[in-house]
Every structure is written in structure tokens, then in C-alpha cells.
Amino acid sequence: MNQYLKALNNCLNNGVDVESRAGKVRKAFGYQMRFDLKIGFPIITTKKMAWRSIVSELLWFLEGSNDERRLAEIHYGKPKSELKDKSTIWTRNLQADYWKEKSQFDGDLGKIYGYQWRNFGGIDQIKDLIESLKNNQDSRRHIISSWNPGQLKEMALPPCHILAQFYVANNKISCQLYQRSCDMFLGVPFNISSYSLLTHILAKECNFEIGEFIHTLGDYHIYHAHLKQVKEQLKRDPKKLPSLKFDKKNIFKYSPDDFVLENYEHHPLIKAEMSV
Numbered sequence: 001m002n003q004y005l006k007a008l009n010n011c012l013n014n015g016v017d018v019e020s021r022a023g024k025v026r027k028a029f030g031y032q033m034r035f036d037l038k039i040g041f042p043i044i045t046t047k048k049m050a051w052r053s054i055v056s057e058l059l060w061f062l063e064g065s066n067d068e069r070r071l072a073e074i075h076y077g078k079p080k081s082e083l084k085d086k087s088t089i090w091t092r093n094l095q096a097d098y099w100k101e102k103s104q105f106d107g108d109l110g111k112i113y114g115y116q117w118r119n120f121g122g123i124d125q126i127k128d129l130i131e132s133l134k135n136n137q138d139s140r141r142h143i144i145s146s147w148n149p150g151q152l153k154e155m156a157l158p159p160c161h162i163l164a165q166f167y168v169a170n171n172k173i174s175c176q177l178y179q180r181s182c183d184m185f186l187g188v189p190f191n192i193s194s195y196s197l198l199t200h201i202l203a204k205e206c207n208f209e210i211g212e213f214i215h216t217l218g219d220y221h222i223y224h225a226h227l228k229q230v231k232e233q234l235k236r237d238p239k240k241l242p243s244l245k246f247d248k249k250n251i252f253k254y255s256p257d258d259f260v261l262e263n264y265e266h267h268p269l270i271k272a273e274m275s276v
Contacts, residue, residue, distance in 0.1 A: 001042060001045055001217040001238045002209075002238060003022055003033040003034065003035065004022070004161050004188070004189065005061045005234060005238065006264065007031050007155065007188075007220065008184050008185070008222070008250075009234055010028065010093045011026060011028050011221065011222050012029070012227075012230055012231070012234070013182055013223065014028055014116050015027050015028040015115070015221065015222065017224070020221070022125060022275040023224065024183070024200055024224040024225075025143060025222060025223050025225070026221060026222045026224065027220065027222075028220055028221075029219055029220070029221055030215065031216075031217040031220055032214075032216045033210055033214070033215045033217075034218070035192070035196065035212060035214075035215070036212055037199060037210045037212060037213055038202070038209075038211075039241065040240070040242060040243060041193070041194075041241055041243060041244040042193060042196050042259060042267070043157060043189075043237040043242065043261065043264065045152065045240075045267065046233050046236040046238055046239075046264060047233055047265075047266065047267055047268065047269055047270045048236075048266045048268060048269040049190075049266070050089075050230065051190060051193075051259075051264070052075060052256050055123075055255070055256040055259050056075035056088075057071065057089060057190070058194050058197055058198060058254050059074055059116040059254055059256065060114055061113045062114070062117070062126060062251060063118075064114045064115060064119060064126075064193075065106065065115075065250070066112055066115045067107040067108065067109070067208045068090045068091060068093075068094045068107040069083070069107035070093070070107065070110055071089075072086050072087075072184040074228070074255070074256065075088060076255065077255070077256075089274075090156075092274055093109060093156045093157050094107065094108075094109055096156065102154070108157040109155070110156050111148070111151045111154045111155055112146075112155045112156060112159065113146050114163075116146045116147075116148055116151075117144055117146065117243070118137065120148060121148075125144050125145070126251070129143075129169060130202070130206065130251065133166065133168065133202065133206045134206075135230070135265055137168040138168070140167055142163045142166035142167065142168075142183075143163065143164065143165050144164075145163050145232025146159035146161065147159055147161050147163065149161040154259075160173055160179055160180060160183075160187065160191075160192050161177055161195070162178060162179065162180050163177070163178045164178075164198075164212070165182075166202065167197070167211070169211075171209055172208060172209045172210065172211035173202055173210065174199070174211035174212040174213070174214065175195055175212075175214065176215075176216060177212075177215050177216065178189065178216045179215065179216065179217055179237070180190060180218040180219035181219050181221075182219065182221065183223065183275070184220055184222050184228055184242035185222060185223070185229060185233075186225040186226070186272060188215075188217070188220070190213060191215070192199060192213070197223045197244070197259065199213055199253075200244055201251055202251075204246070204248075205251045225275065226272050229271075232270060233270055236267045238267065239265040239266060239267075240263070240266070241261060242261040242262055242263045243262045244260070244261060244262075245259075245261075246258050246260065
């Protein structure tokens with residue numbers, strides 16, 4: 001994961017300090033990372049990552065849910081009635097003061113990623129993407145968009161990773177993600193692994209080999225509250241990447257237990273508060 005560490009270091013050493021909506025940040029603009037998915041699964045090794053949370057969130061998006069309590073069900077494998085004391089990576093967004101009065105039900109996050117993926121103005125983008133990949137490989141329109149300007153105010157959080165384009169050549173599928181807002185310490189590591197996993201899932205679904213994940217960053221930033229943690233992480237040497245194993249071939253019927261990281265070696269967890 002040297003590419004990620006280089007981006008993190010570049011932001012730390014060359015970014016500018018500004019006050020943002022969610023706290024003071026050091027930020028820069030415009031960066032690209034490329035990960036060859038054939039040589040290992042790109043997950044951060046310089047700190048422990050919550051693999052089950054990464055997988056659960058992606059499956060939740062693919063399901064089209066906007067219910068944070070449904071995410072809890074996927075993550076913990078139990079009905080929501082038994083999970084009242086269990087949180088998820090979206091709980092703080094759900095509980096944010098600016099969103100509480102808009103929420104329509106317990107768990108409602110509004111028309112966020114999963115909603116847009118499966119119901120963007122009535123369009124099921126995931127089903128259309130799969131059909132397009134299978135039947136028109138050379139198309140330049142293999143795209144999923146989460147940025148719906150007319151519904152941004154109906155979301156607990158406007159999307160940060162806003163557009164993914166998929167590309168097929170020599171029977172290999174690659175993905176390029178454009179991310180407008182990039183929390184380098186907490187968010188970006190999740191996003192790298194999430195869209196790499198999505199690329200693997202689409203490869204399995206459409207009988208492709210795996211290619212690259214390309215991550216294009218817009219405003220990439222480090223919260224000042226995370227500077228200490230970032231400096232600690234940059235002292236650590238990355239370890240060999242693990243391998244991803246899964247057997248099923250049904251994009252809408254996976255569970256987190258279906259995806260196994262083999263030989264995931266990592267440094268200890270580095271804790272940090274999420275900025276909302």
C-alpha cells in the first residue's frame with residue numbers, strides 16, 4: 001500500500017490548513033493512485049482495518065438500503081430487534097443534529113449511496129451496469145453515479161465517492177473511482193478496499209479476470225484531530241498484501257462471511273474519532 005502512504009505523506013507535508021465544515025483540516029487537491037488487483041487485495045496493512053465493516057457496507061449499498069439498522073443486521077447477522085445497543089460506521093451520521101429532524105424512521109439516512117445505486121430517478125444502476133458489462137464490453141458508459149443534485153438535501157451525508165467507471169479490455173475488468181471529498185486517515189482506506197471488492201464481485205458475476213483499481217482524489221485532507229495518528233502510521237512499514245477468496249456468484253445474495261482475506265498481516269489498530 002505504498003501508493004496510499006505516499007498520498008498521505010504528500011497531504012501531510014504539502015497541504016494547506018483551513019477550517020472546514022467538520023473541523024480544521026490540512027488539504028490538497030488532485031491525486032491519483034493505481035492498484036494492480038492481480039498482485040494482492042489492496043487493504044491497509046500499516047494499521048488493522050475492519051474488514052467485516054467494509055464488506056457489510058458494500059453489500060448494504062448493493063441491496064439499495066438507506067436504513068442504518070439494516071446495515072447493522074448485515075454486519076452482525078441478527079435481526080435489528082436484537083441490535084438496539086449495536087452501532088455501525090453510519091450511526092454517527094444518523095444521529096447528527098442536522099439530520100435528526102429530517103429522518104423519517106428509526107435508521108433512515110435518506111437517499112444516500114445504496115438508494116442512488118438502485119433507484120436513481122427510477123433507474124437501477126447496478127442491474128443496468130451488469131447487463132452492459134455482459135452485453136457491450138467496449139462501452140464507455142459503464143458508470144455508477146451517486147451524485148444526484150436534486151436530492152442532496154435529502155441525504156444524511158452527500159456522497160463523497162461520487163462516480164465509478166468500469167473498463168473491460170482483454171477480458172479484464174478495471175474500475176476508476178472519482179472521490180470529491182477524501183478523509184485520508186479514516187475514509188480513503190475503506191474506499192480503496194470497498195471499490196476493489198466491488199470490482200472483484202463484478203468480475204465474478206460477468207466472468208472477467210481482474211484488472212486495476214484506480215482511485216482519483218479531489219479534495220483530499222487530513223483532519224487536524226488525526227495528525228498524531230497519521231504520523232504514527234507513516235512510521236510503519238507496509239506488509240505483504242493478502243488474497244481475497246470467495247466462491248459464490250450472485251451479486252445480490254452475498255453475506256459478509258462469504259468473503260475471506262487470506263494471510264492478512266497488519267500493524268495494530270490506530271483509533272481515531274470520525275468527523276461528522
